[in-house]
Amino acid sequence: MVFFKRKYVFxxxxxxxxxxxxxxxxxxxxxxxxxxxxxxxxxxxxxxxEHTRGATYVYVQYLxxxxxxxxxxxxxxxxxxxxxRINTRVNLKVSKTYPDKYIQYIGVYRVPDDxxx
Numbered sequence: 329m330v331f332f333k334r335k336y337v338f339x340x341x342x343x344x345x346x347x348x349x350x351x352x353x354x355x356x357x358x359x360x361x362x363x364x365x366x367x368x369x370x371x372x373x374x375x376x377x378e379h380t381r382g383a384t385y386v387y388v389q390y391l392x393x394x395x396x397x398x399x400x401x402x403x404x405x406x407x408x409x410x411x412x413r414i415n416t417r418v419n420l421k422v423s424k425t426y427p428d429k430y431i432q433y434i435g436v437y438r439v440p441d442d443x444x445x
């Protein structure tokens with residue numbers, strides 16, 4: 329009888345070890361999505377690029393509400409990284425509620441043409 333109780337306790341804690349990180353990631357993903365719904369597009373400048381085995385982390389700075397904010401984002405796509413260099417200007421989607429926490433890379437900043445033909 330004690331064997332069956334130990335077996336259920338083992339399975340219970342095993343299920344908790346799987347469910348807790350899963351629920352934590354879902355909660356943070358929903359929080360990030362809600363924060364980026366109320367956002368604005370800003371132009372930032374790349375400070376540095378850190379290459380790792382997985383994602384490549386890009387550190388940027390941008391001006392938000394009169395103050396300079398430093399933040400980072402990760403990119404897995406190597407083709408996108410070919411266009412990123414230090415001191416390159418990039419478009420960023422920045423959350424208005426948490427500007428120093430939630431950002432999303434949109435693309436390299438292109439100067440608009442003045443031709444109005």
